[in-house]
Amino acid sequence: MTxxxxxxxxxxxxxxxxxxxxxxRASALAGRDAARxxxxxxSPAHDLPALLxxxxxxxxxxVGCSTAGEIATSGPGDHGVVVLALGGPGFAACxxxxxxxxxxxxxxxxxxxxxxxxxxxxxxxxxxxxxxxLAGDQQAIVRGAYDVAGSGVxxxxxxxxxxxxxxxxxxxxGEQVLQDAVIxxxxxxxxxxxxxxxxxWQRVGEPVLVTSSAGNRVFTLDDRPxxxxxxxxxxxxxxxxxxxxxxxxxxxxHPLGLGRRSGEDHVRFVGGAxxxxxxxxxxxxxxxxxxxxxxxxxxxxVLTATxxxxxxxxxxxxGAPALGVLAxxxxxxxxxxxxxxxxxxxxxxxxxxxxxxxxxxxxxxxIARTRGISGFHNQTLVVMALA
Numbered sequence: 001m002t003x004x005x006x007x008x009x010x011x012x013x014x015x016x017x018x019x020x021x022x023x024x025r026a027s028a029l030a031g032r033d034a035a036r037x038x039x040x041x042x043s044p045a046h047d048l049p050a051l052l053x054x055x056x057x058x059x060x061x062x063v064g065c066s067t068a069g070e071i072a073t074s075g076p077g078d079h080g081v082v083v084l085a086l087g088g089p090g091f092a093a094c095x096x097x098x099x100x101x102x103x104x105x106x107x108x109x110x111x112x113x114x115x116x117x118x119x120x121x122x123x124x125x126x127x128x129x130x131x132x133x134l135a136g137d138q139q140a141i142v143r144g145a146y147d148v149a150g151s152g153v154x155x156x157x158x159x160x161x162x163x164x165x166x167x168x169x170x171x172x173x174g175e176q177v178l179q180d181a182v183i184x185x186x187x188x189x190x191x192x193x194x195x196x197x198x199x200x201w202q203r204v205g206e207p208v209l210v211t212s213s214a215g216n217r218v219f220t221l222d223d224r225p226x227x228x229x230x231x232x233x234x235x236x237x238x239x240x241x242x243x244x245x246x247x248x249x250x251x252x253x254h255p256l257g258l259g260r261r262s263g264e265d266h267v268r269f270v271g272g273a274x275x276x277x278x279x280x281x282x283x284x285x286x287x288x289x290x291x292x293x294x295x296x297x298x299x300x301x302v303l304t305a306t307x308x309x310x311x312x313x314x315x316x317x318x319g320a321p322a323l324g325v326l327a328x329x330x331x332x333x334x335x336x337x338x339x340x341x342x343x344x345x346x347x348x349x350x351x352x353x354x355x356x357x358x359x360x361x362x363x364x365x366x367i368a369r370t371r372g373i374s375g376f377h378n379q380t381l382v383v384m385a386l387a
Contacts, residue, residue, distance in 0.1 A: 005090035007324025009357035011072040013080040017047040020081050021054025028085040035085050037093040040064030040172050041361040042081040044162045048177040061095045063183045064172035065130045068161030068331040069362035076342040084359035092120035092188035097173045101182045102135040109144025112184025122188030126154045130183040132169050133159030133364025137216050139284045139376040146373050155375050156195050156384045158328035159365035191387035196312025197368040199267050199380040200305030201295040213288040218280040225278030233294050247273050252332040255379045257293035269378035283365050284376050299341045302333050306345050306381055310352035313385040320387035322353040327360030332379040334362050
């Protein structure tokens with residue numbers, strides 16, 4: 001008897017990359033056939049070509065990326081690999097990849113979204129996006145995908161990481177290890193697909209006006225050097241003012257919030273600072289003329305957001321149980337929660353979803369668009385539940 005839909009998750013911490021890939025795949029499949037898609041989240045510490053040879057996807061489409069930490073049913077981890085397998089005739093998947101993305105972000109997003117035109121018809125659809133987290137303004141990728149997908153198809157996904165080295169991330173497509181790429185997966189299902197998103201950060205103090213910016217670079221806030229305003233208003237310790245490493249650690253838990261008409265802030269991860277021109281670099285666009293807020297959070301607010309993201313994803317399943325869960329969790333939230341907190345968070349995700357298998361990774365940005373055209377997030381948890 002063929003099972004209509006199934007989701008399996010496997011993981012390995014074996015330091016032999018080929019062996020790790022083979023073990024994680026075997027656990028995800030658990031002897032089942034009719035796999036429709038393999039999704040791989042792997043530490044950049046692995047020999048990624050060897051890892052893919054170990055997984056040996058064959059004719060099954062494979063997508064994935066490097067991480068800043070992995071998430072599996074058993075909990076969070078580092079330097080490992082997680083494989084999620086979707087199977088059964090109740091699922092359909094079609095994949096596409098765009099390379100050279102940093103020079104054509106919007107076009108790359110549109111290009112991979114074309115896979116929606118060729119996926120087998122199903123009553124429920126979503127477009128999964130995995131991108132190079134260092135390629136530039138990720139919101140442009142989302143806009144390009146939206147140009148093709150339209151308002152009726154939700155977007156979900158995350159931006160690849162490299163364990164906070166901030167040098168190079170990797171995208172996995174079939175047997176290829178790529179850089180500067182965007183991957184799209186048109187996912188169809190006979191049952192609902194639910195997406196929830198929450199961040200848990202809170203405003204600190206009064207807002208500021210973005211008086212000079214270009215793309216994801218912020219030059220002045222309230223007509224003063226952006227870096228100086230940021231550090232002064234957040235009362236940053238002395239070492240953060242001129243030490244890039246110290247600044248990065250501080251910025252992980254102090255994002256910018258962009259005010260929206262809906263009253264819900266979009267969060268922007270401050271990925272770096274230029275200590276010469278005193279500007280800030282963010283992972284996505286910060287529009288000139290907009291209102292920005294300084295933000296911070298604690299373990300309680302972040303875990304409350306975890307519960308909210310899970311509730312939002314499950315609500316869209318119309319009462320059906322979750323078969324599996326994908327989690328895209330910002331590396332900055334991990335820094336706030338600490339080792340015990342991230343273990344608690346993954347446990348909460350699994351418990352909220354009735355013990356369904358969980359796979360995901362710690363990201364350099366998250367994608368979740370269920371309404372409107374804006375769908376790129378920073379320092380946020382995105383949960384996708386599959387019924």
